[in-house]
Amino acid sequence: MMNKESKRIDTQVIHGGYDSQEHYGSLTPPLYQSSTFTFSTAEQGERRFAGGEEGYIYSRLGNPTVKALEERIALIEGAEAGLAFGSGMAAVSAVLFALLKSGDHLLCSKGIYGCTFGLLQLMKDKFNIEHDFSEMNTEEEINKRIHPNTKLIYVETPINPTMKLIDLQMVVKVAKERNISVIVDNTFSSPYLQQPILLGCDVVIHSATKYIGGHGDVIAGLVVGKSDFISELAMTTKKDIGGIISPFDAWLLLRGLKTLPIRMERHCSNASIIAKLLKDHPTIEHLYFPGDPDSPDYSIMQKQMKHPGGLISFTINGTKEDAQRIINQLRLIKIAVSLGDAETLIQHPATMTHSVVPADVRELMGIHDNLLRLSIGLEAWEDIWEDLNQALNLIK
Ligand code: LCS
Numbered sequence: 193m194m195n196k197e198s199k200r201i202d203t204q205v206i207h208g209g210y211d212s213q214e215h216y217g218s219l220t221p222p223l224y225q226s227s228t229f230t231f232s233t234a235e236q237g238e239r240r241f242a243g244g245e246e247g248y249i250y251s252r253l254g255n256p257t258v259k260a261l262e263e264r265i266a267l268i269e270g271a272e273a274g275l276a277f278g279s280g281m282a283a284v285s286a287v288l289f290a291l292l293k294s295g296d297h298l299l300c301s302k303g304i305y306g307c308t309f310g311l312l313q314l315m316k317d318k319f320n321i322e323h324d325f326s327e328m329n330t331e332e333e334i335n336k337r338i339h340p341n342t343k344l345i346y347v348e349t350p351i352n353p354t355m356k357l358i359d360l361q362m363v364v365k366v367a368k369e370r371n372i373s374v375i376v377d378n379t380f381s382s383p384y385l386q387q388p389i390l391l392g393c394d395v396v397i398h399s400a401t402k403y404i405g406g407h408g409d410v411i412a413g414l415v416v417g418k419s420d421f422i423s424e425l426a427m428t429t430k431k432d433i434g435g436i437i438s439p440f441d442a443w444l445l446l447r448g449l450k451t452l453p454i455r456m457e458r459h460c461s462n463a464s465i466i467a468k469l470l471k472d473h474p475t476i477e478h479l480y481f482p483g484d485p486d487s488p489d490y491s492i493m494q495k496q497m498k499h500p501g502g503l504i505s506f507t508i509n510g511t512k513e514d515a516q517r518i519i520n521q522l523r524l525i526k527i528a529v530s531l532g533d534a535e536t537l538i539q540h541p542a543t544m545t546h547s548v549v550p551a552d553v554r555e556l557m558g559i560h561d562n563l564l565r566l567s568i569g570l571e572a573w574e575d576i577w578e579d580l581n582q583a584l585n586l587i588k
Pocket of ligand 1: 545
């Protein structure tokens, strides 16, 4: 079947996981906005529940619109199977609860999204699941932090919001020697820039709220990995904890995905131009952008990413209050968390996305009070720069 063939990603985002001939020729996947599915007989219901017959039962267990999205994301990431959730955090928590039990340990990149940090704390406090943070700069450093009960390595790359990169092939090499799973939160890259499964990672998670949706109108999460693991996830934490996506949100993501490659090209080209301009601006203290040739992560970026991405962080020569004055001065650029939307967004991680991380840990992670994070949108770069420049000039 056409949509199962291994087409290029630009084609898979449009056709993958969907055959219009199976749906009355409907060009776009139909929205099955139904909570439940009827059985023709009691015996058919029994067979479906027993797994002896394929078919839908109830939308928490599966839904045809959601299924099309799950098949599409698996094809795009080069994975065997995919599963959709009601938020990125529902996806992260479902994966961690499926793979870890009380007494286990996980090793995490030194820097993660604030709510993932909160979840690790919750798992430690309530379920005795320990974690440590690692720079993951060298094999030796990772090896040093692995315990006999370490079950998985959890990595964000680029890291939210410091934009630090982790060399995924290096992490995979260490993990495989110890029989440890590698989980990657690929949200900042999107599957268009980086495909961790193809580099040997076991599970990939997305906050689909960001680049995959791309239009600021959906909260959702996606997971891909091996078929056995995805089936287990579907029948355990997804079914029984229940953080499912609605069919309509899945439908919006199928629509958003079609333009992912062309949106990413524009996000990335805009970001590269803005990053260069920021670097030379006297208000900027330090630029955090993997596309900067002076970045220590530049070679990792070249090795594992198609482009450096659409996010830029920077510290200013000034205080937290100066950072707040700058963003209050912006007109076109919106003050908002989230990222990957058409609109350019700016936020102050220390008081917003990472405010739940204690101040001393924030400092260790490099989330300083004078750090700002920009999600570069799809507007004309000249207009983005004009707005940014006038605000930065406030405290020159
Ligand atoms: N993983 C990463 C890397 C994230 O940045 C986020 C959300 C999540 C997971 C959770 O996804 P959600 O449940 O929100 O779909 N990051 C946000 C951010 O940086 N600003 O607002 C949300």
